[in-house]
Amino acid sequence: MGILDDIFWEALSGPQAKFASGGGAARRYARGFSPILGFADREHPDFEALAPFCDPGERFYVDTWSGPASDGWTIAIEKKMKRMLWSGELPEEDPALRTRPLDASHAQQAVDLAMLTNPGPFGLRTIELGEYFGVFEGERLVAMAGERLQAGPYRELSGVCTHPDFQGRGLARRLSNKIVRLQMQRGQQPFLHVISSNENAHALYERMGFRDYCETVVRVVEKTA
DSSP, X not given: OOGGGGHHHHHHTTTTGGGEEEETTEEEEOTTSOOBEEESSTTSOOHHHHGGGOOTTOEEEEESOOSOOOXXXXXXXXXXXXXXXXXXXXXXXXXXXXXXXXXXXXXHXXXXXXXXXXXXXXXXXXXXXXXXXXXXXXXXXXXXXXXEXXXXXXXXXXXXXXXXXXXXXXXXXXXXXXXXXXXXXXTOEEEEEEETTOHHHHHHHHHHTEEEEEEEEEEEEEEOO
16 A cells, blocks of 8 residues: 555655644644544544544544444545546646735635635645645635645645636636646646546546546544534
């Protein structure tokens, strides 16, 4: 099994440990970041070790785990998710795409856009995990994309979303290509996650140059006590 097979744990226990809470065999992104958990043993996750670092009512994403919920936790959602790895050429530069780097002053707009379009788990501090770029109409953020997980040579393309009023203009594709180009120029290997049932997004990423690496089960769990 390689790094990409267990990327949540590899990121939280490796290069992104400074953004994590917990320790030992169980970690989470700290409050304010993306609500993701990582475990050294994915099939026997140590939820008890994370209890002091999680609040009742908080929901988290857990990858590749099929057992029953531990006491004090419930499984709220279960879906299949595809992990896709870039296999294309270096995308060409797109000088016509006007973007701005996102920083703390844009955090609430980024969260609002993510909540509206649901690209995946997102928090106020998620944009601190990598470089994020946005397309604006005036001061209104209408599309964005950036980076989240990182471990070994792998860097995740994440947070790709466009406001419904601005969809159909190719902004998601162009922003994604911008991030992929940036990662490849650093010598990194781009990858991403897409829910298996989202056939339109999956087809778009295939046309861009991503290929399926694996399909896993992703669960959303809630701490209840």
